Amino acid sequence: MSEKSETSIPAPVSRTDEEWRRELTPEEYHVLRQAGTERPYTGKYWDTHTAGVYKCRACGTELFTSKEKFDSHCGWPSFFAPLAEGRVRYLRDSTLGMERIEVRCAACDSHLGHVFEGEGYPTPTDQRYCINSISLTLVPTEE
Template identity: 50%
Template structure:
C-alpha cells in the first residue's frame, strides 16, 4: 500500500444518494447504525481487506478483526493510522469517539478502549459502511 494520502472526496447529497444503497447512505451520510448481528461482516472470518463503501479507501484488514461479541465487525486497529479520523460524539446522552473515513468523511462507527492487545482498542464498525475484498 502506498503511503500517499488520498485526496479528500466531497460530493453532493444527491450524488451520495445515487451511488450508495439505502443502508449505506443512512449509515455513512446520516450517521446511522445497523442493529447488532444484522449487518454484513459481523461474523466473517474470511481473509482480506475492508474498504470504505463510499470511496473505496482501505480501512481495516482481516488480521486485525476479532470477535468482540457485540454484533458488529470489530478491529483493534485501522489499516494505517490516518485511514480514519476520530471525533467526539455526545449524541444520545453519551460521550463516545466517532470514527469516520478520513477520505470521504463517511460515518463508520465508534472506537472504545476495551479491545485486545496490542492496542487495547475496539473499532466497532457498521458492516454496511464497508465493502470486502477477499485476499488472493
C-alpha cells in the same frame, strides 16, 4: 514518503448530497452520510473470518484488514486498529447521552462507527473499532 501505499493518506473525495443519494442505497446513505447504526448481528461482516481488506463502501478507500479484526461478540465487525492512522479520522460524539469517539473515513467523511478503549479485550491496542458492516466492502485476499 513511505514505500508502502497503505500508509499514504487518501485523496479527498467530494460529492454532493444528491450524488451520494444516487450512489448509495437508502440503508447505506443512512449509516454512511447520516451517522446511523445498523442493528447488531444483522450486518454482513460481524462474524466473517475471510482474509482480506475492508474498504469504505462509499469511496473505496482501504480502511482495515482482516489481520486486525477480532471476535468481540458485540454484533458488529471489530478491529483493534485501522490499516493506517491517516485512513480514518475521529470526532467527539456526545449523542445518546454518552461520550464516544466517532470514526469516519478520512477520504470521504463517511460515518463508519465508533472506537472504544479500555474494555479489556486481549488485543495489542486495547481498542475496539466497532464498525458498521454496511459501511464496509470486504475484498478477499487471493490465495
